[in-house]
Amino acid sequence: MLEKIAQIIEEKLGLDGVEITEKTRFKEDLNADSLDLFDLVMEFEDEFGTEIPSEDLEGITTVGALLDYIEKKAG
Amino acid sequence: MSNYDLKDKVALVTGAGRGIGKQIAIQLAQCGAKVIVNYCGSKEAADEVVDIITSSGGIAESLQCDVSDFIETKNMIEKITDKYEKVDILVNNAGVTRDNLMIKMSEDDFDLVVTTNLKGAFNTIRHLYRNFIKLRAGKIINISSVSGVMGNAGQANYSASKAGMIGLTKSLARELASRNICVNAIAPGFVETDMTKKLSGSAMEGAMQMIPLKRFGRPEDIADMVTFLASEKADYITGQVICVDGGMSI
Numbered sequence: 001m002l003e004k005i006a007q008i009i010e011e012k013l014g015l016d017g018v019e020i021t022e023k024t025r026f027k028e029d030l031n032a033d034s035l036d037l038f039d040l041v042m043e044f045e046d047e048f049g050t051e052i053p054s055e056d057l058e059g060i061t062t063v064g065a066l067l068d069y070i071e072k073k074a075g
Numbered sequence: 076m077s078n079y080d081l082k083d084k085v086a087l088v089t090g091a092g093r094g095i096g097k098q099i100a101i102q103l104a105q106c107g108a109k110v111i112v113n114y115c116g117s118k119e120a121a122d123e124v125v126d127i128i129t130s131s132g133g134i135a136e137s138l139q140c141d142v143s144d145f146i147e148t149k150n151m152i153e154k155i156t157d158k159y160e161k162v163d164i165l166v167n168n169a170g171v172t173r174d175n176l177m178i179k180m181s182e183d184d185f186d187l188v189v190t191t192n193l194k195g196a197f198n199t200i201r202h203l204y205r206n207f208i209k210l211r212a213g214k215i216i217n218i219s220s221v222s223g224v225m226g227n228a229g230q231a232n233y234s235a236s237k238a239g240m241i242g243l244t245k246s247l248a249r250e251l252a253s254r255n256i257c258v259n260a261i262a263p264g265f266v267e268t269d270m271t272k273k274l275s276g277s278a279m280e281g282a283m284q285m286i287p288l289k290r291f292g293r294p295e296d297i298a299d300m301v302t303f304l305a306s307e308k309a310d311y312i313t314g315q316v317i318c319v320d321g322g323m324s325i
Contacts, residue, residue, distance in 0.1 A: 035254065
């Protein structure tokens with residue numbers, strides 16, 4: 001799951017050779033703004049077939065938090 | 076035939092059953108776009124626009140929706156994106172007037188005008204936001220008014236709604252620029268439509284005095300600007316208010 005998420009993040013944000021772990025922070029480490037996050041979430045929705053309301057985005061600041069969120073949703 | 080190539084583009088024009096919107100729909104279709112002719116009241120009028128387009132080889136369909144209603148608008152947008160898979164061009168044209176001196180303006184008159192003109196634009200954009208972000212392209216064109224730029228006595232509600240559309244345009248242009256989505260407003264002056272036919276003789280004369288080019292605009296004058304802004308020729312223009320008003324706002 002982390003691998004898949006990392007791959008999408010790399011693609012969407014145009015990153016190359018950046019190590020993405022559960023601790024990676026979207027804003028501080030990846031320079032992603034709120035629109036980037038929204039963009040990523042739409043991609044994850046398609047990939048994992050789950051709906052992520054925009055309100056829930058607020059609390060998701062790290063890759064790990066996103067992973068947990070999607071696992072909970074999908075589970 | 077038009078100069079701009081909008082082949083394979085899908086366009087939604089709100090309030091396209093008559094007036095400026097009708098002409099916008101026709102000219103976008105002439106450029107090759109598939110056009111959704113949205114209307115609120117008259118199906119007949121909208122179907123006539125569709126007929127005009129299809130009889131000259133274009134693609135169009137009419138869809139009823141009161142864009143001032145958030146949920147109704149959501150349903151319409153879903154119908155469109157289900158069928159056409161995307162919307163490339165959104166023209167927020169639907170608008171109403173309820174002119175009166177403020178002292179005689181009812182709360183309902185204010186609410187109706189702001190809800191249709193300004194919130195209607197919010198509603199369509201809100202429900203197409205994901206569509207545009209996914210496309211990483213797109214053109215949003217809001218039909219404001221010279222009344223929203225300069226103000227107009229007796230039109231506090233209309234003017235406020237149209238000035239609001241300008242704020243919406245500029246903020247959204249900044250918000251979406253990184254995704255290659257251009258958002259612009261057009262501010263028509265007096266244009267020969269049913270809306271301006273309501274003007275009294277003296278109001279008409281007064282209006283003419285304010286227009287340096289000494290004529291009312293034609294729906295074509297506005298539609299020409301829309302097709303330009305919708306085309307790739309305008310890819311470097313965003314957040315602008317373009318006055319197509321015969322020089323009124325100089």
